[in-house]
Amino acid sequence: MYKVNKPNNTTVEIKISTTPKEWQDAVTRVYERTKGQYAVQGFRKGHVPQKVIEKTYGEGVFFEDAFADIAEEAYNKVLQEDASIRPFGEPSLKLDKFVEGKLEGTLTLTVIPPVKLGKYTGLTVNAHLAEFNDEMVEHELKHAQEENVKLTPKKEASAMGDVVTIDFKGSVDGVAFDGGAANDYDLHLGSKTFIDNFEEQLVGKKEGDKVDVNVTFPKNYNAENLAGKKALFECTIKAVKARKLPKIDDALAKEVADFDTLKEWKEDIKQAIIKDIERRNQATSEDAILDAIVASSTVELPTAVVDKQLEEVMQDLSYRLSYQGISLQDYAKYLGTTIEAMRDERRKDAERIAKMRQVLEAIVRAEKFDVEDSEIDAKLEEFAKMANKSLQEYKKTVEQQRIDYIYSDILMSKVMKFLVAKNTVVNKCECGDDCHCHEHDHECECGDDCECKKEKPAKKTTKTATAKTTTKKTTKTTK
Numbered sequence: 001m002y003k004v005n006k007p008n009n010t011t012v013e014i015k016i017s018t019t020p021k022e023w024q025d026a027v028t029r030v031y032e033r034t035k036g037q038y039a040v041q042g043f044r045k046g047h048v049p050q051k052v053i054e055k056t057y058g059e060g061v062f063f064e065d066a067f068a069d070i071a072e073e074a075y076n077k078v079l080q081e082d083a084s085i086r087p088f089g090e091p092s093l094k095l096d097k098f099v100e101g102k103l104e105g106t107l108t109l110t111v112i113p114p115v116k117l118g119k120y121t122g123l124t125v126n127a128h129l130a131e132f133n134d135e136m137v138e139h140e141l142k143h144a145q146e147e148n149v150k151l152t153p154k155k156e157a158s159a160m161g162d163v164v165t166i167d168f169k170g171s172v173d174g175v176a177f178d179g180g181a182a183n184d185y186d187l188h189l190g191s192k193t194f195i196d197n198f199e200e201q202l203v204g205k206k207e208g209d210k211v212d213v214n215v216t217f218p219k220n221y222n223a224e225n226l227a228g229k230k231a232l233f234e235c236t237i238k239a240v241k242a243r244k245l246p247k248i249d250d251a252l253a254k255e256v257a258d259f260d261t262l263k264e265w266k267e268d269i270k271q272a273i274i275k276d277i278e279r280r281n282q283a284t285s286e287d288a289i290l291d292a293i294v295a296s297s298t299v300e301l302p303t304a305v306v307d308k309q310l311e312e313v314m315q316d317l318s319y320r321l322s323y324q325g326i327s328l329q330d331y332a333k334y335l336g337t338t339i340e341a342m343r344d345e346r347r348k349d350a351e352r353i354a355k356m357r358q359v360l361e362a363i364v365r366a367e368k369f370d371v372e373d374s375e376i377d378a379k380l381e382e383f384a385k386m387a388n389k390s391l392q393e394y395k396k397t398v399e400q401q402r403i404d405y406i407y408s409d410i411l412m413s414k415v416m417k418f419l420v421a422k423n424t425v426v427n428k429c430e431c432g433d434d435c436h437c438h439e440h441d442h443e444c445e446c447g448d449d450c451e452c453k454k455e456k457p458a459k460k461t462t463k464t465a466t467a468k469t470t471t472k473k474t475t476k477t478t479k
Contacts, residue, residue: 002074004082010302012085012109016074020101026066034065067095071107086112089304110302115362118296121422127288129281129427132274140269141248144256151241157204158240160190164202165239168213172229179223180231184238195221202235209237222336285425286416290356293419297362299355309357310350314343360415367418371410379406 001022005013018026028050036046038053054061071093079085087109097104151163158164163186170180189199196215205211213233221227246252253265318328332339363369377391384394 002078004078009113009300010111012078012087012111014071014074014078014107014109016071016103016105016107018070018101018103022070023066023101023103026070027062030062030065030069034062067103067105068093070103071105075107075109084114085109086114088112088302089308110304112302112305112358113300115358116298117359117362117366118293118298120293120296120359120363120419123289123292123423125288125292125423125425127281127284127425127427129284129425130277131427132270132277136273137266137269140273141266145245145248145252148246148252148256150244150246152244154240154242155207156240157206158189158202158237160200160203161188161243163188163241163243164205164237165241166202166235166237168233168235170231170233172226172231177226177231180233188243198233202237205237205240207237207239211235211237222334224336227336282420285420288425289419289423290359291352292423293363294352294355294359297359299358301351301354301358305354306347306351309354310343310347313346313350313353314339317342317346360412363415363419364411367415369411369414369418371407371414375410376403376406379410 001017003015005015007013031050031053035048035050035053038048038057039045040048040052040056043049043052048056071091075091079087089110091107091109094106094108095103096106154162165184165186167183168181168185170177187193187199187202189203192199194215195217198213198215201213202211213235214230215233216230217223217226217228219228246255248262250261253259253262257265257268259265259268314328321328321331326334328339328342332342335342380394380398381391384391387394389397
């Protein structure tokens with residue numbers, strides 16, 4: 001027998017009780033299922049009587065499994081009877097009382113309350129959408145120019161704009177500190193790579209010179225042990241090199257991006273930037289729509305849901321840092337903080353993501369979205385072709401977890417396509433996050449000089465695309 005209690009919106013308690021007969025039946029079922037696991041001298045394995053096992057291994061040998069079976073049966077029945085109960089994580093089971101076969105226990109479930117969806121179609125939402133301009137192309141060209149700078153050794157004294165190769169060792173009050181030393185470091189004078197007036201003190205120096213550079217770390221420096229401290233860097237000038245930027249012309253286009261003309265290269269960069277803007281605007285628009293829907297909905301989350309999402313956020317950060325050869329611990333140290341503080345800073349983001357997920361699931365149920373087997377097969381067919389296999393051959397190698405991921409990906413793609421089509425995203429007014437000037441039924445309240453008082457811009461839509469710019473990163477030294 002069982003009884004359901006709901007002490008709050010995020011907890012369900014299933015109170016379990018048994019009669020002596022119900023308890024004995026549960027114990028017998030466990031015995032029949034597990035008797036092959038027990039060995040007793042004088043009996044064949046799997047044929048040891050229940051009483052003999054209990055006498056040999058203890059009267060409570062089947063207790064835990066029998067209790068778990070009874071709880072699982074009650075758990076499944078409750079979920080079948082009440083579809084509104086959405087468990088999260090593993091339930092906890094506690095024995096309250098057991099006397100002569102009369103068992104009382106409590107199965108506690110953390111549950112996610114139903115989302116009360118607000119308006120999710122017909123919305124007009126603001127989003128800061130990027131727009132293409134020719135300066136973006138020029139920026140990419142200058143970046144390629146910088147990446148292909150030619151360095152020429154010079155005997156003259158260093159000047160601002162030159163590159164000096166240095167060995168340096170830093171100390172505070174005569175004590176060296178972590179990260180304060182390096183050898184053969186190429187420093188572009190004037191790049192403001194180093195703090196304070198470090199670079200200026202290396203101007204006018206020649207190869208072989210030894211220079212004591214005195215600096216003061218900023219008070220807000222990310223390493224607390226150095227913030228505001230005066231430091232000495234003992235530097236040795238290993239080489240001085242003049243920088244010569246290549247001309248941005250047809251020759252550079254051919255060398256860097258395999259285009260015959262600068263015009264072709266510029267057009268390629270332009271199209272790549274436009275595609276990247278479209279991709280980012282799509283993501284920005286989707287986020288803005290979801291934020292608006294979440295804001296209009298009632299989403300109550302158990303702490304455990306946010307905790308789990310936070311773990312995913314931190315794992316994702318750690319994964320991305322690992323690609324750069326940086327550990328989460330070192331990253332925290334570099335920022336002058338702790339991993340725990342980083343977790344606290346990201347908790348609101350985790351809560352936001354978790355709420356978005358619940359809202360999306362609620363919309364899936366409300367609109368009855370689903371994924372057909374043929375849609376999954378079509379996606380698997382793409383992967384099969386890349387692996388030079390037939391669909392049937394490829395299916396044999398795919399784990400269920402991969403299928404589940406593809407299902408979710410297709411489902412979410414459908415939902416987001418629906419939401420983008422059913423709502424309108426406009427570029428955020430420059431006067432502030434809370435401005436509604438672009439909405440036709442709202443008068444501008446931003447000020448006399450606001451651009452919004454002029455002709456209202458057309459509503460914008462974006463399409464998803466991906467892009468890559470084609471530049472080779474090389475720095476050449478001529479002798």
